[in-house]
Every structure is written in structure tokens, then in C-alpha cells.
Amino acid sequence: MNKNVRYKFDPTNPPPLTEAQKAEIAALKARPEDDIDTSDIPELTEEFWRTAVRNPYFKPIKQQLTLRLDSDVVAWFKRHTPDGRGYQSAINKALREYVTKQDRKAG
Numbered sequence: 001m002n003k004n005v006r007y008k009f010d011p012t013n014p015p016p017l018t019e020a021q022k023a024e025i026a027a028l029k030a031r032p033e034d035d036i037d038t039s040d041i042p043e044l045t046e047e048f049w050r051t052a053v054r055n056p057y058f059k060p061i062k063q064q065l066t067l068r069l070d071s072d073v074v075a076w077f078k079r080h081t082p083d084g085r086g087y088q089s090a091i092n093k094a095l096r097e098y099v100t101k102q103d104r105k106a107g
Contacts, residue, residue, distance in 0.1 A: 012061065 017025070069091075077087040077094075 074087070077090050078084040081087045081090050
């Protein structure tokens with residue numbers, strides 16, 4: 001008999017905080033910025049952010065939805081993926097690249 005217990009963390013529905021945790025967070029929020037010792041943390045430069053790369057292990061949570069796209073656009077993505085598989089992931093990748101580019105323009 002397997003006695004392992006597994007818990008799955010759902011970041012969209014975290015467990016409630018205990019009163020002690022709430023009190024600790026409130027105390028930290030009340031502290032002025034000058035009280036925080038950051039002497040052992042190097043300052044992040046513009047160069048750091050310019051060459052920063054998204055965490056390769058980061059997997060955003062997918063959200064299922066209904067989306068109406070032009071049929072020629074869907075057909076293009078299906079034609080440009082192996083056996084028409086993975087076209088939704090290819091569309092997601094194209095949208096992510098667009099969003100990232102827009103964020104860089106805005107920032």
C-alpha cells in the first residue's frame with residue numbers, strides 16, 4: 001500500500017494565510033524602506049535587464065477560452081506545424097512574442 005501523500009499547489013487559489021502570517025506581513029509592510037539592509041545584494045543595472053532572459057523553467061498557467069480567428073490565419077499555422085499538430089502552441093508563441101515586443105516598446 002502506498003502511503004505517500006501528495007499535495008498540488010494551485011497558485012490561482014492559494015491556501016489562506018494564518019493569523020501569524022498575516023501579522024508578519026503587516027509588520028514588514030509597516031517597516032520603512034531604510035530599515036532594510038540590502039548591502040549584500042548587488043544593484044541591478046540597465047545592462048542586466050537588457051540581457052535578461054526569461055526563466056527557461058517558467059511555465060505560465062494556461063487558460064482555456066474560445067477565440068475566433070480568421071480561417072486563413074488558422075490554416076497558415078496548421079500548414080506550418082508538423083502534421084497540423086501544435087498549431088495552437090505556435091499561435092500562443094506568436095502572441096507571446098508580440099506581447100514581449102510591445103512591452104519592450106512601452107518600457
